[in-house]
Amino acid sequence: MSAPATDDQADTGRLEAFSDGVFAIAITLLVLELRVPGGDGSLWHKLIHEWPQFAAYLSSFAVIGIMWVNHHSMFRAIVRTDRPLLFLNLLLLLWMSLLPFPTSLVSRYLGGGGPDASVAEAVYSANLALAAIAFSLIWVRAVRGGRLIAAPLGAAAERSSLLRFSVGTFIYAATIGLAFLSAPLALGVQAALALYYGFEQVSA
Amino acid sequence: MSAPATDDQADTGRLEAFSDGVFAIAITLLVLELRVPGGDGSLWHKLIHEWPQFAAYLSSFAVIGIMWVNHHSMFRAIVRTDRPLLFLNLLLLLWMSLLPFPTSLVSRYLGGGGPDASVAEAVYSANLALAAIAFSLIWVRAVRGGRLIAAPLGAAAERSSLLRFSVGTFIYAATIGLAFLSAPLALGVQAALALYYGFEQVSA
Amino acid sequence: MSAPATDDQADTGRLEAFSDGVFAIAITLLVLELRVPGGDGSLWHKLIHEWPQFAAYLSSFAVIGIMWVNHHSMFRAIVRTDRPLLFLNLLLLLWMSLLPFPTSLVSRYLGGGGPDASVAEAVYSANLALAAIAFSLIWVRAVRGGRLIAAPLGAAAERSSLLRFSVGTFIYAATIGLAFLSAPLALGVQAALALYYGFEQVSA
């Protein structure tokens, strides 16, 4: 049985509308980081030379898009909000709307290799890990004791959904270190994890 | 008879809200590609000299606007979503939100002519063709077997609506090649096709 | 008696959502045209020296804000859409989302005076006049024969509401010419007209 709504609780309509707005804007602003290449040579060669900015664009588009899909799934289960949930959701939106910045770091520094490529990719990884943590915190806040969901999950389902979040968070955190071994490999692991999240999800 | 909704299916409200957001932002961000002309000479002459950026702006505004109108029509027929539809819709949104980038390539290179104008226009054409393909995939996913629509179309109507999509996709794909014969002509064909889509549409 | 809804007609929900998005983005993107002043001297003096960009920002914010308020009022009366209305609304959104461009022309050229200030202000005026025309066309499409409104206005109310639109359009058009006599005066007339529209409106 779910906990009864209190005065402090509200339905999730405006939270979802605001979140949809931030996700939609962050995913669309990524295009502003794509620069029309300058310099000499044919346009075709310059575009090919700029492959890291397109790889970073696609990766971030996939991450934000899939996080939106999962936010959508999660808020089919979450039926009420309270003030802590609003702030945890803001924390998630902070990392989502910050993502274009490390994306542009990766765009600019990945192609050059060396320590700067690793730092850029590590900052990008840290941003993803922080987003995954915020996602977990939202879920914990909502499901504990069936506080903000329509029907409590049961102890086993709760543990298994939290475990799945923890694994994702751990992998993103591990790519921070991996970036110093191989920045392109770390980006590849993140792309693979995005695809995994695309096919697996919180059951709602 | 339409297929019954499964656990994995949801209504289309948040998909439409998120898509409206991305369409609205992509169409409005186009203005950021318009540069205030620098250099010598009167402002009036500099603005006229910059005609390619205004032509590209209008063309992309028309394309995104009309795709929004048709998305709107299509989702009057589509009444449920499932996970594959969410991802196919994300694919469409990817091409919509990327469009400001090839638009700025066309703005900068069309006026100069030569191979760079053709490459810029071909990249722009490829973006449009990929968007048309994503549109078709959404429609196929939704109508096959009446999976996600209120009332199945019937075999004849299904074939005719898919044919219309295929023609559009084929023409956009053909403008990729046409761009190497004449970049301005390819842009003109795309503008004409946008107008055609403005008057003809998925019957919903 | 209003005309019965046809197959081609739909409710106004998504049109309003998409329009709200474009208005909200256009009004917020204006801030990106504000440049942090470079060069020598104290920050305070540089900010004061940049007054034209703040005047243009405030003017465009007021225009878009008030047009949103009136769009809101208008769509309390309009209860159905059809395909022509969707396109006329897109036309209005075109001029709304283009506005940051002439705003930045005014920001950059008004302070310098001379013919370039007049051209910048005339382009700005033309944008406003075209938006006012699009607004009138939406209203004509909706009210003629009570086509898309809940209750027809009656011939007298219809004429008087159209007259009010025509006056606004005429004044904006007149500021195109006025810009060549005095660009700051034309901007002042537009600010005054925005205030007038703020207090007077379509009765709904």
Added chain:
Amino acid sequence: MSAPATDDQADTGRLEAFSDGVFAIAITLLVLELRVPGGDGSLWHKLIHEWPQFAAYLSSFAVIGIMWVNHHSMFRAIVRTDRPLLFLNLLLLLWMSLLPFPTSLVSRYLGGGGPDASVAEAVYSANLALAAIAFSLIWVRAVRGGRLIAAPLGAAAERSSLLRFSVGTFIYAATIGLAFLSAPLALGVQAALALYYGFEQVSA
């Protein structure tokens, strides 16, 4: 007893949608002010050297996010709009969407210290104070005589809620002066106040 709705009054749906849009865009545009550092040295050192832009980003994200949360709370109590409320809300949105500009002033000038750091921080403080004033005006308009709320607050609750707004406005106004004593201290006070508003709010 609340006042009966008049013809001029409407429900708050589109006001909330438009406001959500502007809040969401303003909070997400902040990222565009973050510049990838140029110049020599390792990327890591350059990022650390750029701490003022990250402090300003976080501060503005917190301010806009918390103002959105409180707008959300406030419009759970406010159930009707009228034309003055629409304009007071536009005034609030003006200050919200302007905030990225003083944020970029602080980003650029806070690190250098001296009078320019104080001017940048004072402009930022003035923007926050003006937003707080607009917030109070919305609240006054809505609660006086129970005009636009579901159930009047009672004289005591009305006074106490207004007092809380006044205190916030006064503190923001005081940081304008404080900026000339110590710009970083003023920024710290604003961050503390944002946290306070995060935990305390209009009871709705």
